[in-house]
Amino acid sequence: MMDAIDRVPVLADVAAAAGVSLSTVSRVITGRAPVSEKTRSRVMEAVAQLGYRPNAAAQALVNGRSSTVAVIANHTLRWGYAATLHGIEEQARAAGFSVMIAVVESSDPAEVRRAIDGVWSQPIAGAVVIDFDAVGAATLDALPHNVPVVAASGAWQPGADRPHAYLDDFEGARQATDYLLSLGHHTVHHVAIPSTSEHSGREWGWRRALTDAGRVVPDVVRAGYDPESGYAAAERLDPGATAVLCGNDEVAIGVARRLQERGVSIPRDVSLMGFDDQPFAAMWVPSLSTVGQDFVGLGKRTFAMLHSWILSNEQPAHSTVLPRLVLRQSTAGPRPGA
Amino acid sequence: MMDAIDRVPVLADVAAAAGVSLSTVSRVITGRAPVSEKTRSRVMEAVAQLGYRPNAAAQALVNGRSSTVAVIANHTLRWGYAATLHGIEEQARAAGFSVMIAVVESSDPAEVRRAIDGVWSQPIAGAVVIDFDAVGAATLDALPHNVPVVAASGAWQPGADRPHAYLDDFEGARQATDYLLSLGHHTVHHVAIPSTSEHSGREWGWRRALTDAGRVVPDVVRAGYDPESGYAAAERLDPGATAVLCGNDEVAIGVARRLQERGVSIPRDVSLMGFDDQPFAAMWVPSLSTVGQDFVGLGKRTFAMLHSWILSNEQPAHSTVLPRLVLRQSTAGPRPGA
DNA sequence: CTGAAAGCGCTTACAG
DNA sequence: CTGAAAGCGCTTACAG
Secondary structure (H helix, E strand, O other): OOOOOOOOOOHHHHHHHHOOOHHHHHHHHHOOOOOOHHHHHHHHHHHHHHOOOOOHHHHHHHHOOOOEEEEEEOOOOOHHHHHHHHHHHHHHHHOOOEEEEEEOOOOOHHHHHHHHHHHHOOOOOEEEEEEOOHHHHHHHHHOOOOOOEEEEEOOOOOOOOOOEEEOOHHHHHHHHHHHHHHOOOOOOEEEEOOOOOOOOHHHHHHHHHHHHOOOOOOOOEEOOOOHHHHHHHHHHOOOOOOEEEEOOHHHHHHHHHHHHHOOOOOOOOOEEEOOEOOOOOOOOOOOOEEEEOOHHHHHHHHHHHHHHHHHHOOOOOOEEOOOEEEOOOOOOOOOOOO | OOOOOOOOOOHHHHHHHHOOOHHHHHHHHHOOOOOOHHHHHHHHHHHHHHOOOOOHHHHHHHHOOOOEEEEEEOOOOOHHHHHHHHHHHHHHHHOOOEEEEEEOOOOOHHHHHHHHHHHHOOOOOEEEEEEOOHHHHHHHHHOOOOOOEEEEEOOOOOOOOOOEEEOOHHHHHHHHHHHHHHOOOOOOEEEEOOOOOOOOHHHHHHHHHHHHOOOOOOOOEEOOOOHHHHHHHHHHOOOOOOEEEEOOHHHHHHHHHHHHHOOOOOOOOOEEEOOEOOOOOOOOOOOOEEEEOOHHHHHHHHHHHHHHHHHHOOOOOOEEOOOEEEOOOOOOOOOOOO
16 A cells, blocks of 8 residues: 655756756756766766656746647547547657547537637647537537647548648549449449538438439438447338448448348348448448448548647648448349349 | 638737726636626626637646546447446536547557557546556556546455456356356356456456355356457367356357357356346347446446546545346356267 | 745756 | 856745
8 A cells, every 4th residue: 555645856956866956857858958977977977876767847847848739529439539639649649648538528519618618728839629520610610720630531521720640531422432332333322421510421422423424312321430329220211222322330230130030131132331441341241342441541640740840830631532432242233123 | 622721810919809807807707706797797708709618738737736537548449448438428527627639559668658648647636547457456456546536346355455346257257157057057157358367356256156056167268359259269268168157248248159159049058157248238139137237327426526626636446336137048057968 | 815936847048 | 166146936924
């Protein structure tokens, strides 16, 4: 049992132990000025012995900048969010930055304000906003302009003044829809996840592909993010549908489960595509065709943009990566006669 | 396009704008001393107009304490870790704390040291270590004792001097194994995930149940954390197994997929149990019996313990919650004659 | 109720 | 190469 919390050693303790001035200790710690080898090793010894670590608050105060970045997001648990956070963290860590997370629960102005105040009162060098939904968008709008902010986002949005790293899910949805049409389906139905704006990139991409091909655009079936919501949404799906594109893999798996329970065979009766290529997509029976999105890579790109802004003080350009179709067993041509 | 980053207003700016002293502004901001209503509103106006937010680095420095806590973990993406982090974050946010995440990639001493230095140089009020694996354990051992630290853990471990919030997966595994035996299986096989110590709570609980029942303890099949590793592990499973307990649901789903591909029927030929009850467990066909673990609750309890330590300066006691069996369709008695 | 002053732990010119 | 001093932005006794 160890109740007592020892006093944290400070610079002055090291200086006293090593018998040198504060300035000298600071110089060996920062390495930003020459120090004799003898003094240096004496200081290092004291540092090691006392277990001294510079106080980041004091450093941040005097340096006028910190090496922590904040990640602001509506979720940390859903696949896309968690994977993006993971990518940001990894890249930040490699660059010597710490990361702080701030969850914004809703786009209610008071809640957004609370979150922003919490983050902005911290000594941060910059922030990334995960702009996958309406909450992210609302946060982005409310953010002060005195710290670099980069957004990680699905599809390009008009009028974004902040730098964005995109995944282009608009294009992914369009390609997926085109693919399904190319298989011979008359049209493609869509089970949507909640989205940033009224219409997400995914929904718009799907819609565009159908319109361009001159096909009927069926009513969208709205779902949440998880398998259960897909399961429920399957009830509202047009019974005549032969091809369905879902807003994410979780929803697709829920839809699949419900259809299979009803004796609908995938892909014989219905072709099903997910979105994201999250770890379970390949495991499902039949394995799920989907649109592969590199969220970890998105996170890394986003941090890299923020980092360059912090270092150079020049706002970076947007960046985009195209998703790729991952074709597995859940898609096929319609049954002859369907 | 907004390249310029405005200068951040400081306390002195507000004082100047309101025509009062620094002390007065500080008093209205902190609310820790009486200020006349007239002065107060004048100051608030200046604050609002300038968009002033106290500099957290300065506050942390002068207050000698901060309101951010660090979460130290080996992963942020796997279900149990992510859900625990989520619980911590939620509880911390409710208490007005910010959370910083620090990922420790391996138990290599240099890596552990790097992570700890990074965290300990920040102004933190406390830390929680997610102690689900060997890396968590190594980190816990290396942590200084000058800041409150609480660990979130699976099963009770001998000699833990730091407060732990447990989930008791030992007991969960024991109950799951007992249940499988009660169905009539001669023994239960185990596909293990990587673990804290040589033997995890899950593995020990399984082992204990078999030993207590006087059954044969089969060789453990080792897997990773994800479906793919379960899929691969299925190849190494004893073909005579009629009941299998997996270290987590992801692995169980991988095992299920492989078995089903080989024409093995679940639960007719093999009963399969997972662990954790993560969102996909209920979706699989057949839906997966598992051990429900409340990771979000674990995270909340862990933060609550840390919070009480921070406030009271008294080290909290350990806390434990028992898991519960979630029985679904993947378990049944052995086939007559099996 | 309000202001002037000291101090939190650092870094960085400024002198030697 | 090394030390004394000022200052980063706050808060908090200490005087009025």
